Amino acid sequence: MLKTSLFAGAFALLVAAPAFAEIEIHDSYARSASPTAQTGAAFMMIRNTGTEADRLIGASSDVAARTELHTHLEGENGVMRMVHVEEGFELPAEGEIAMVRGGKHVMLMGLNDSLEQGETVTITLTFEKAGDIVVDVPVDLERQDHGGMMDHGNMNQSGN
Numbered sequence: 674m675l676k677t678s679l680f681a682g683a684f685a686l687l688v689a690a691p692a693f694a695e696i697e698i699h700d701s702y703a704r705s706a707s708p709t710a711q712t713g714a715a716f717m718m719i720r721n722t723g724t725e726a727d728r729l730i731g732a733s734s735d736v737a738a739r740t741e742l743h744t745h746l747e748g749e750n751g752v753m754r755m756v757h758v759e760e761g762f763e764l765p766a767e768g769e770i771a772m773v774r775g776g777k778h779v780m781l782m783g784l785n786d787s788l789e790q791g792e793t794v795t796i797t798l799t800f801e802k803a804g805d806i807v808v809d810v811p812v813d814l815e816r817q818d819h820g821g822m823m824d825h826g827n828m829n830q831s832g833n
Contacts, residue, residue, distance in 0.1 A: 696723075696764075698798070699717065701715065704816065711783060713781040715796055716773055719772065721768055725766050726765050730742075730801050742757070744762075755780070762777055790812060
């Protein structure tokens with residue numbers, strides 16, 4: 674009788690548990706505009722295979738003094754400017770966030786060392802529900818996809 678009650682209780686908890694976001698990271702890479710650049714960026718596809726929405730709310734890395742979530746917005750006269758997105762990015766259930774050049778990305782500011790081709794940088798992505806996910810991101814300085822080369826070194830990073 675006790676065994677049946679324990680099993681029934683465990684089953685009830687399993688069924689009642691919320692469906693959490695299940696996060697997958699694909700096609701990640703990091704780069705900087707030049708070997709002497711003080712900034713770099715990481716790009717990736719973030720997929721939520723779960724049935725509950727989540728939100729990417731932060732990022733951190735030991736390779737830079739500051740790590741932030743950024744995007745590009747069109748300002749006056751059609752000039753694009755990069756801005757820090759403090760509220761993060763919505764990740765819908767069974768949806769994805771495209772972190773691409775010229776769009777959403779992880780900004781690495783105040784690099785401790787230059788990003789070298791073939792190295793790997795570790796970035797921790799923080800989600801509201803899924804928590805921290807550590808990603809080893811390869812440095813690929815030669816990659817030219819997602820809108821061509823973006824020089825982060827000359828962009829207005831102040832948000833003004």
